[in-house]
Amino acid sequence: MKSYQINPDFLWGVATSANQVEGGWNEDGKGMSIADCLRYRPELDVTNYKVANTITSKQVEEAVSDLSTKRWGKRHGVDFYHNYRDDIKQLAAMGISAFRFSISWARIFPNGDDEEPNQAGLDYYLDVVKEMKKYNIEPIMTLSHYEIPLNLVLNYDAWYDRRVIGFFEKFAKTVIDYLHGYVKYWIPINEIDSIIRHPFSSAGLIEDRFPRENFKNVIYQAMHNQFVASARIVKYCHETYPDIKIGCMITSTMVYPYNSDPRNILRTTELMRSVYAFSDIQIRGKYPKYLLNKLKEEDIEIKKQPDDDEDIKDGTADFIAFSYYSSVCTAYDTTGLQVTKANRINGVYNKYLPESEWGWQIDPIGLRVSLITLYDRYQKPLFIVENGLGASDVLTSDHKVHDDYRISYLRDHIQEMLTSVMEDGIELMGYCMWGTTDMISASSNKISKRYGLIYVDLDDEGNGSYKRYRKDSYYWYKALLSFGNKIPLSFFDRPLENFDTSTAS
């Protein structure tokens, strides 16, 4: 085989989320979101996920009373809100055909329960998607990417409260009706499984607000409400806009057994199932028995309304989107085993794999294993909507970023993906690399964990010119996309320095 051949309508893109790039956190009528309450805390060890992702009511009160943006990274982002035309133009120059983005719910319904939408918010997103379409870029729109209106947390207990289903439906239908002429691909909820790992930044749940409840009950009730809300929007799209494709999305951190002890294989299977339960429900249209048994064993009772099961059955998704960054090992008994980190979970260290500066183990083959596993499970189109490397990039005095480590990460993962499409018979809709310009990292609330193909002059304290500078990886991705849907294998063997900006076109 001399080249990889993929379908001509394969979507090559980039991805980010509103709260991580936009800024303009309180402009033009936008209300506070939960993301505006997450601060860069230098004293925190962000890899201690339990601590880093737990927030108290007191901390939320502090956030509400502090109107500054210093160390509130997601309040200023990289000011995409005012720079979106230039940023989209720069990204379009790479030849991308897709741009995954999210809509800040609080820009449309500032309090989440408002009677009328904020017209300035609707017009902003209409302008953003029109700008993308100017360059023939397909917007891949996420409706809720860790940014629900704070008012829904303070006055309704967020997704735990059944009324939020209706508020989400109203928000989703308003923006889909407003943008459907420009946006064909929708994802209702980002990494819907993440509610189990970080209930606040995912679904606005604050444990100290439920003193009389078992918090696990709260999480699973909120999870159910998200399933009902998402299914109703899928059904609305299928009935109202037949040309729209609407997917579900999970976090695919691949898990391997620490060794061949069958008990570790079983533990691995159970862990992966705990994530696949979320796509099972949204693709098969019902709660799997193994999840119902688990809930029963743990005395977790989900309160349902009579139509819920019908809604979930009728609202199954058209495709499975997923994020992939790294893999971990697991064991039925991890005593004494070295811990490794991944996307807001810990696992057992895999001695066969290198790791990023943040300890996420780099495993391109794990992406191919994810593709095979998910496709074999569902036989539905897949969509990689996040894959990238967080690194502390350095801007040289002549404004270059020689991120060959990011190029090799992307090269290796994309090669495994292309091989999987060619050899494993995977139906893959597209690949959106995680990172457009640099952005505020979700778990650390810092920009210094950089993901972009374009560097932004900004530090974790919020100081900087906000100027943009193309990294070497920008030119590598541009060169890759120049081949269209027939990519010579030789491209992947080219020495990385060939993509130094001084030589790149």
Ligand code: BGP
């Ligand atoms: C995913 C989120 C993204 C992104 C990514 C990287 O879970 O969907 O928003 O942030 O994780 O994680 P981080 O930014 O914490 O390095």
